[in-house]
Amino acid sequence: MNAKRRVRYVAQLLDQIGLEGERVAMANISSAMGAQFAELVTDTTERLRELGPSPLKET
């Protein structure tokens, strides 16, 4: 729960900087969820690909 609130806080901090807050997220994965873990990181990677590289790397 605390981690989730902290992730939301960091999303705000990123928005203030001018980085997209959606670049940070929380996920709940139990130890038996191997397939879901792979799916999560694959989907997130795709989403980030659409979003484009972090603007910090372009400057």
Place this chain on the structure above:
Amino acid sequence: MSDADFDPLLVVFCCRHCAYAAADLAGGLRIQYPPSVRIVEVPCSGRVDAVEMLHAFEQGADGVIVAG
């Protein structure tokens, strides 16, 4: 470099007992996931502080997941 070509650097802070074990299981089951994913094992997702997430971005991450 067009956006479609780039491999996003995704940093995943994984709880030792949950998501890290799940990542291990994914490996054991030979399930493919992008090689650009970087896993950081932490004792608990509650251990990950705001400053650590910010530092990941400062050092070039395109995205961060805290997985518990």
Place this chain on the structure above:
Amino acid sequence: MIVGEQKPLDEVMELLGDARKVLLAGCGTCVTVCFAGGEKEVGILASQLRMRSKLEGHAMEVDEVTVQRQCEWEFIDPLASRLKDYDVVLSLACGIGIQGMNERFPSTITLPGVNTTFLGIPEKQGVWEERCQACGDCILAVTAGICPIARCSKQLLNGPCGGSQNGVCEIDPDTPCAWQLIWDRARELGTVDKLLEIQKPKDWSKSRDGGPRKIVREDLVLIDEQTGD
């Protein structure tokens, strides 16, 4: 304790202007416990400043330091030798610490990164409330240990006023009526008779109305070894 709040990032960026080398200085006392300017907040703000300035195309170098107390010379003196390396210091201390830095290091500009808000108490985690206005003449003995100077919107000495409704202040429904709290507690303690005495106008000359205040304790002031004074 002293309670403060960090200034918005946009305002901090504006204050820093075109500074390139910034020392972000935290304080380990009051602003640490109210999460406004301790080591942790210094780390977060420094990282934000580095990334934001880079995105705006004028990357700042931001170093971090936190001293135990910025309001005492002994704790800030060790910073002296480092200051020449920076265009500016951004202090996350309260107004006292920020002025301490400016007074002790007159050739270095120290800017405020925190708004000093009030003297108060962490009512519960994440919530701070004002409790004292440092009026210089404490009346808590007659007001059942609850301060109407800090907590009554009208600073009444003989309350409550007609705007107290269902225990809440008419100025703001989220503020409990201080005088309701005072009467309730006095009833519990059996000291209502104290409240029935009319309080005379307060001597505000001991507060800020008498100008800036100063305390001198002759028994504590160090004696000059040369002169013996």
